[in-house]
Amino acid sequence: xxxxxxxxxxxxxxxxxxxxxxxxxxxxxxxxxxxxxxxxxxxxxxxxxxxxxxxxxxxxxxxxxxxxxxxxxxxxxxxxxxxxxxxxxxxxxxxxxxxxxxxxxxxxxxxxxxxxxxxxxxxxxxxxxxxxxxxxxxxxxxxxx
Numbered sequence: 062x063x064x065x066x067x068x069x070x071x072x073x074x075x076x077x078x079x080x081x082x083x084x085x086x087x088x089x090x091x092x093x094x095x096x097x098x099x100x101x102x103x104x105x106x107x108x109x110x111x112x113x114x115x116x117x118x119x120x121x122x123x124x125x126x127x128x129x130x131x132x133x134x135x136x137x138x139x140x141x142x143x144x145x146x147x148x149x150x151x152x153x154x155x156x157x158x159x160x161x162x163x164x165x166x167x168x169x170x171x172x173x174x175x176x177x178x179x180x181x182x183x184x185x186x187x188x189x190x191x192x193x194x195x196x197x198x199x200x201x202x203x204x205x206x
Contacts, residue, residue: 075115082159083114086123089156090114090149099149103141107133112170116163123163126170135169142167 075083090111093099108130115124129138142149146165154162182188 073118076118079116079118079120082120082157082163083116083123085157086116086125086153086163086165087111087114089153090125092156093149093152098152099145101141101145103137104145107131107138107141109133109138109142112172120159121161121163122166124166124168126168128170135171139167139169 094104094109094111097105099105110128110130111125112128113126115126116122125142127138127142129135143166146167150162150165153165
């Protein structure tokens with residue numbers, strides 16, 4: 062059934078509560094990782110950051126987006142964090158005042174890879190040449206007017 066004002070196939074924007082709870086969870090996880098409280102050599106070695114947490118509308122599930130720093134392998138980071146999900150959930154429950162601590166699912170955040178790829182394309186010699194030609198064409202058009 063389609064909600065009023067919502068077309069089929071279109072996801073609903075997160076509520077303020079979802080955003081706030083997501084940020085609280087993100088801060089709690091970032092604090093745990095920064096202080097080295099997670100006793101997992103693999104996670105400690107690769108230094109994992111948490112750029113975003115998305116929480117389901119019922120606040121029972123949270124998708125934690127992670128990025129391994131220092132060349133860590135994304136799949137290894139996901140597996141290492143998933144291995145520790147129960148312990149991390151318990152720690153989040155102690156730090157964030159919620160009726161239920163959400164189940165944590167870890168996903169690699171590839172936004173940084175996409176940004177680097179787009180940046181590389183924009184700085185490639187072919188694109189620079191095309192931009193220079195476009196600038197010259199614009200300057201000629203301005204002079205003709």
